[in-house]
Amino acid sequence: MLVLAGVYLAVARLGLSLSTVGGNVSPVWPPTGVALAALILRGPLLWPGIFIGAFLATASTGVPLSVALGVAAGNTLATVLGAALTRRLRMGSDLSRIRDVVVLCVGAGAVCTGVSSLVGPLCLLLGGALPWELLGRAVWVWWVGDLMGVLVVAPPLLLLSRPTWPHRLGEAVALAGLTTVLGASVFLFRNAQPGFAHAASFLLFPMSAMAALRFGPRGAAAATLAISTVAIFGTVRGQGPFSSGNVAQDLLVLQLFVVVNAVTGQLLAAASEERRRAVEKLQLLATTVRGVHEGVFIAEVEGPGRLRTVFANEALSLLLGRPPEELVEQDPCKMYGEQDPRLCQRLNAALLAGESLCVEVTVPRKDGRLVSTEVLLSPVRATGGDVSHFVATHRDITATKELQARLVAAERVAAVGTLAAGVGHEINNPLAYLVLNLEAATRALSEGGMLGQRDAQSSVRGALEGAERIRLIVRDLQVFSRQGDQDRTLVDLNALVPPAVRIISHALRHRARLVEEFGPVPKVLGSEARLGQVLLNLLVNAMQAVPEGNPTLHEVRVRTSTDASGRARVDVVDTGMGISAQVMARIFEPFFTTKPTGEGTGLGLAICQQIVRTHGGELEVRSEEGKGSVFTVLLPAAPVQMEVPPRPVARGKPAVPSTGRRGRVLVVDDEPRLAQSMRLLLEPYHDVVMTTRGSEALALVSAGHRYDVILCDLQMPEVDGATLYRRLGVVAPELTRRMVFISGGAYTAETRDFIETVPNLVLEKPVRPEVLMASVDAALDTLAAQDEEDGPVVARAGGARH
Template sequence: MATIGTRRVGGRYLGGWVIFGLLRARIRAFNVRYLLEVLALALVYLVAGRLGLLVATVGSNVSPVWPPAGVALATLVLRGPSRWPGVFLGALCVNYGLTQTPLPASLGVAVAATLSAVAGSLLLRRVSFDASLGRIRDAVWLCAGAGAACTSISSTLGSLSLMLGQVLPASELAHSIWVWWVGDMMGVLVMAPPLLALRRPRRPRKWGEALLLAGLTAVLGAAIFMLSGVGLSAKHAAAFLLFPMSAWAALRFGAAGAAPTTLFIATAATIGTASGQGPFSSGHMTEDLLVLQLFVAVTAVTGLLVAAASEERKRAMEQLQLLATTVRGVHEGVLIAEALGQGLLRTVFVNEALCTLVGHSREDLVGRDPCFVYGDQEPELTRRVKSAVIKGEPLCTEVTVTRKDGSLLRTEVLLSPVRATGEDITHFVATHRDITATKELQARLVAAERVAAVGTLAAGVGHEINNPLAYLVLNLEAASRSLSEGGLPAARDALSGVRGALEGAERIRLIVKDLQVFSRQGDQERGLVDLNALVPPAVRIVSHALRHRARVVEEFGPVPRVLGSEARLGQVLLNLLVNAMQAISEGSPTLNEVRVRTSTDASGRARVDVMDTGAGIPTHILPRIFEPFFTTKPTGEGTGLGLAICQQVVRAHGGELEVRSEPGRGSVFSVLLPGAPVQVSSPSSRPVATPLPTSRGRRGRVLVVDDEPRLAQSMRLLLEPYHDIVTTTRGSEALALVAAGHRFDVILCDLQMPEVDGATVFRRLCATAPDQAERVVFISGGAYTPESRAFMESVTNRVLEKPVRPEVLMATVDAALSDGGALVDPEPVVAIAGGSRH
């Protein structure tokens, strides 16, 4: 065991030595690489300095051409400021070794050169400089920041060091600072860009063009700066030909082409001018080289800026092409419109998805107002779009789009302003998303929730119907027995029984009417809705199921009418009442209360509060109660859609649904709806059937068309003492009678019939006998199909809702007779299907 333990300890020591050895090797490798980089930088600095000293003009130390400044800056930018010892060592060797400058002065010059290079590299890192020089801001920071500003450190401190070291007389200090600064700045502008741009050399794709550019630049450079015997004016004129070469290189090859071209031009110009050749040679070398540097600076800066601008434009075009390709390929319709002022827009772009969506070609849409695709379906939208364009605000709404084939679809439109110039809005982008299927699904969910809400109360509704139905049957039975016995007392009993039966029938009619309000399918018609009139039917439907849980209190206050759908708002009230009912347990109706209160809030909106004293809603659940399918109720008591649909309906009416709740103290749901504008009236132009005084003025001819024989017979029995009645159970037979030449003063026609319905009868009468179509009075048990609802909204004829009260039916017939003269039949009319002959 001791041996094993020793091995373990020895292994642990061995592992430690291995790790230590690897770390030491890593450190040594790093130190060696770092040392080599520092020495390489110092060597390159020394060689570049030797070349710069060849044209020194202030003593033997200051030159208007100083390539080491660019070498030092580029190295510290690429490899990091930590390589500064290479700059210091190279500058010290140049001054102390090559120019024999005293050591104190050489140390000062080396420190100045190092500080200038480090300051330039730190500045460029600070501004997130990109060494590829592909942005204008990078070129500006290199030229103005590192080139013009930071080089003033070396020129100032370096010249002071030479003066303090008695190498430079004080009278030459200002001139030395100027020449030194020009030399360092030219070194940065000429040497740094090619080193930065070519850090990752890439082979040019256009070798032929690159070789042609290099050859022309070489020929022009040699001819301008190195050939003798050429006139000075000709050389000055030829020097301008170098600018197109620099621009060519910048535009076609970017900074990687402009920087070497500038370096070659600067090298040729410097050699030629130092040799007394070229357009800048006047015999005074210092002034000639300073003027030359101005030419080189203009060439370098122009080349870098043009290259950067070209790269930015290239990237912008690539992004634009990518954006255009993306926009064309997205599945949502995209439209871009130009803002023309005064709220006007002109379409400049549409993608394929939008063309497919609206059924128009690109030529149909481009150049037109974007609201063209909305047609006449959305006049209010045009006003809202113009308002949003004038204000420069985004707009998100649902609209109806008219396709080219005339069909309609629902889309969700998001209109967003675009500030292309950064200030003024120049364009608007509209995205269209087809939500037809989504709206259909939402409608089905709303219908399902409506059925679920009514289904929850089915037992109570059935009980409410059974009570009057029971005494209706009993009273009718008693009346029948009394009539069979005969005699005056029996007649009185029969009359009393019939009156009781009528009372029960009236109660059933009211219950059915309430159910129709809350079970109407797909009712999108909007009109003026009185919330005070909408509350009682909802309370009556829920009252039987609620009476075993709480008492119901209705509290009505002044409330403005709202513009909306009676069925949808009725569903909201019914859902909230069912929700309140389910929050209260059975067994203590005297201790609990559900209160419905209508009022007007401080802002003038209509307000309906549904308050209960139930269990309340826990705080952690309250934020989620409006989420679809979220419910805390047991299975069978809730779908999780009720409150979500309530919120959706209220928001669709421009209102808000708020909730306040405290566990154990009940909840308050508040519906807030904006009041209808004064100028808005109910969209329905159909006359409303109301009890009218019967004239009994004259006898008329009445055709009754109803597929229910007993109902047709009942109307015949009611009207026969005052008018001549013909009955039929089929619409086709009614049309045959009119086609045979029979004419009627009033045609009572049921809407929902098999084979030929009331709408078909009316349309055919309009085509064949318009005078008879004007005399049609429709009797409807409810519009259950979209076609029948659309038909009822379009006709102006009177519509009576089943079950029709006797006095209403008689008054309607008398009113129709009073509107025109009696029509005389050429022959007696034959009653069909149980009718009588008159």
Template sequence: MKPDAEQPFIRILLVEDDEDDFVLTRDALRTISKGRMVLEWVDNGAQALAELKTGRHDVCLLDYRLDASTGLELLERMRQQGWLGPVILLTGMSDEALDEQALKAGAADFLDKSQLTPTLLARSIRYALQHARTLEALRRSQASFRALIERLPDGIGVTQDERLVYANPALVSLIGLSSADELLGGSRTELEALFIHAESRALLPRDDQAGAEAKGPPPPMEIRMVRKNGTPVFVELAHAPSVFDGQPCIVWLVRDLTERRQMEARLVRADRMASLGTLAAGIAHEINNPLAFTVANLSHLESDVLPRLKLPTGEQDDVRKLVSDAQFGATRVRDIVRQLKMFSRADEQVRPEPVEVNRVLESAISMASNEIKHRARLVRDFTDQLVAEAHEGRLGQVMVNLLVNAAQAIPEGNVELNEIRVLTRTHAEGLAIEVRDTGSGIPAENLERLFEPFFTTKPVGVGTGLGLPICQDIVTSFGGRMEVESEVGKGSTFRVILRAANVVRPSEAPKEAVVAAASRRGRILVVDDEPMIGMAIRRTLQREHEVIALTSAREAQARLTSGERFDVILCDLMMPEMSGMELHQAVASHSPGLAGRMVFLTGGAFTANARDFLNQVPNHRVEKPFSTQELRGLVQSLLAAAS
């Protein structure tokens, strides 16, 4: 407790029109004030209101009878004016009804002048001040709590007697309204008809049910709401009984699940892409091995075997045509596998780099051709030499998705009457790629939702609602954006806008290396767990070089570390017993120069370690399937460099 000298002054305003009563009150205060109470006196309501406006007073002692008006009427005017301090009503008569009426009006106390004593007045003033401080603290607490609710990102609604009495800004925004006034006062039946999807209305409890939970509030539920513009939104809804403005109520918490669903979509996409990438790389690797020796054997048949066969001219031409057709088919398979390998790397974390747009489009068209050819003519309208800041695999994934969507918007049959046009052009922001179709089109009300996860206009089992959101995420990661235009019955246009690359990506060096006219005979080691590949390479190179083919990397390690010399080592990268990476490490620790002569044959480096290894070592590599000219040229160039 502070010493008396440190106690604050209490300023009291007495509103009294009878001077004798003023003297009575003044004398009572002098007895109890001990110099800490300051009394000011006015004798009418107008003066009282003017004084209270100054905010200097802590307590108001108010006579119940003031000329033609009453103290209760003046009290109401004080509150309207904004003065919230404690008011003690003084009256010349004892009346319990007036006492109750005064307290309901907001008076802190009601005292009978005939029974007024210094002790009673002091007690009343102390109580009034303490009560006022408590109310002020409560008011500030409620104001802070209300401010907190107003700032919450989740929607908050309050219902009393099945009517909405409060809605915070987040709820108003979620529903798509401009003001809470459009909601307040509405019955639950009316609001549910407007803003709750028909399939979700039966899930909602009534207020009496929600308030009668004996074991606490139920767990949150997921429902669909409908915004003012008609678009649905998934939300999590929770409710609990509470008190609002002193009355029982139900508090509803509404959480927008859009961001959560987008995160779920990303997780699903990441898992799906990782699985597809692994599967695609594995398939590519398994196909490339038999394809490699098939291509090599066909080339050997064409260049070395056929010229030695003694066949009539007509039959020899027929055989050459058969070999040529087989080579063409193998080339098509090789291109498909390379595209598959490109998509197996679509989930790699890489920075955007210069990408030749037309090259990616040709690969995407090839992969989507089976969907397109039975539905529409495909028209290319390309601008030459467009290079985008992107990632080849991911951009290819986007274009395949857009092409397949365009095809599926067109019914099968009537191919000549329908068209899918792929167009590239320069754009103010860099460059644009458009996929236009003459399909069924998209209703205007669905255009805004096309990029929402899980939203699809396709039949159940055909679409997941993830394709376009994934495409948008990919394009956005490049610093680009997507646009869509559509009209029902006339078709759709999906536009991908990308930044143009500052430097044109250099074209790949031609793989058909020129064989040196003068070449020396070399000693070549082939290490591949697929025996047919070793045989095919030996057939290809044995006329110019000595070729030894092994199927075991460990056997190769033993021969290389024992001192046996080879000019070139053609080694498969991925082998079950011992990988080409491990063989390189073993040879490098024994003979670094010999490790530098290794050329890696890869059918798809589909592990992170393999990709990192190839990025770190300077050794040459040849992708399966390889052409005989490519292989011969590489061997001859390595022998020439070593001479």
């Protein structure tokens, strides 16, 4: 504080030596710049140092102490207000922004110095140190002097408070020397031609501009200080282009030159700094975008819904397997290939509305492989204008999707595994019934006679009933064990609930009553296996929420209905323990579980929510601790409520041929006992050839044997059903139409694709005898119809018709 007071006093004495009004008012007043810089750099608590320095400087001129106190108060108030304004407006002391220069020049310089330029002359007037007629001039000169101090002295102090050597030291020294020499030649020599001298003074502006452009605000401040010092020194001595013999007038005119030079230099330096930072940010952004691991493209909007790619980074090129030049100048929508129409509608709507969009898109690579990506499409708007560009980032989520599929499969297995004991009991009951009836039939047949035959027939019918019950249980399990079933079809939730209920019923009966309540519900577009998994998981969750011991006190209710907005609704209600508020906030978090170790994975509800959201729906929960919970699945209704035609399957025909035609049948199944059973069933009515390997079937056909019907298992080692179909298409194409496939479950993606695309009949194991017989009859009827269309010619090869 004392140092500031001493510096202020010394600089003020220098300014007072150039006073032009009453011996107390000077057009050159550097103390204001010193005081403002001190308060900005060191804080407002130094204001007493300014007050002391200003008081001593003013008192040294012989004015009364009261006048000195008033002048010191005005000078201090002006600088405190200027410093407060710069802090309030967050002015940077490095003056590297145009707004910083404006705040300094206009706010702290032009506005705040008006306080001291009014207070000071009025105090001198009231103290008798200034005549009334000089008041206006004194205010003007005082304000010009303070403004010069702010613009010329404050910037060098602010910028040189943390001195650093310039990177181009040699250039800086040369420019400083040239500026000094040019300034001295203009202001320190009397010229006989004033017009030439005025013109020469303009040569200093390029020097100041060069310093600002090459060395930023520091260079501009240093050049302004040097030029101003030389100009004031020369003008006071009566030299330079602004000298006219009247020093007071000359100094005022000179200040206009100084102010214009200082403001121009600082603004130019700030603009140069902002441009440099913008270029650095742009280069950093470009480098970052090029090196980022996510694929990025920038597209220019050429019209409504029309885009043109102007940039694509290396990551996007690697993701798509295409060089960048194939992506640039193209419509980016083409890279997405054929997508779901609803997705295309969302993309087009986002483009037309200029809105952001985050979607999952399957992108085809150049080699044909499909890559799952998460695309974030963001609009870029011109300043205050329309959308000019779109930026899209592509994140490869192929591995994430595979992991999610594995987690879904793991949770599905865990859910079914939780019910394994109950399912095993459900199978054991009809299995025991089946075994006992078969043993009874065996004994009855061994006894012989009409009575024994009747007892045997009754026991066989009982065995068939047990086998049918086992078949239904296996079919229900298949609904929840399909792998990778992502095909969307029309799903009737009223038909999907019973299999889930049947699977869980045995495990639940010891805890609570199970109530089914079906209402009108629209069909939804989705995956039957995935939605079935949601229902099963929610039922398992409800079962585990109900304590064991007294099933008459508890209830689990499954209710289907349609909500007010037309969505399909399924409620799973339990009267169990309920969920606390703390747990409720986390129930959908992956791996969060309140169950003991080994009894829960913490994935069930998280995966249920994921599956429901994938179907465009919502999973809601309401619960009250101690009173149970309600989980609600809401799914959007399918756009078209129509039945999907099922794959044609022969139904309800008796186990005897409907026609008298005897055909030649080839049975191909790797399970010998099953193949033998089919042979025994068909042999009384048809000529049957049996093989357990697809390669043997190919060998028979290659040897010239022909068959009217080929019953072929899909899942076989080495040559499976799909492979046999394709190879027969080369060796004997006419036989491919006569194949009837038998599937125990499509366990691979290739098999599922084959089933969906092949036009032939596909029977699900276990095949009922009458269905198998009817399927063979249907194939023979089709063959007969084709023979009639082709004509009466029937060729023979190896004793077989074809």
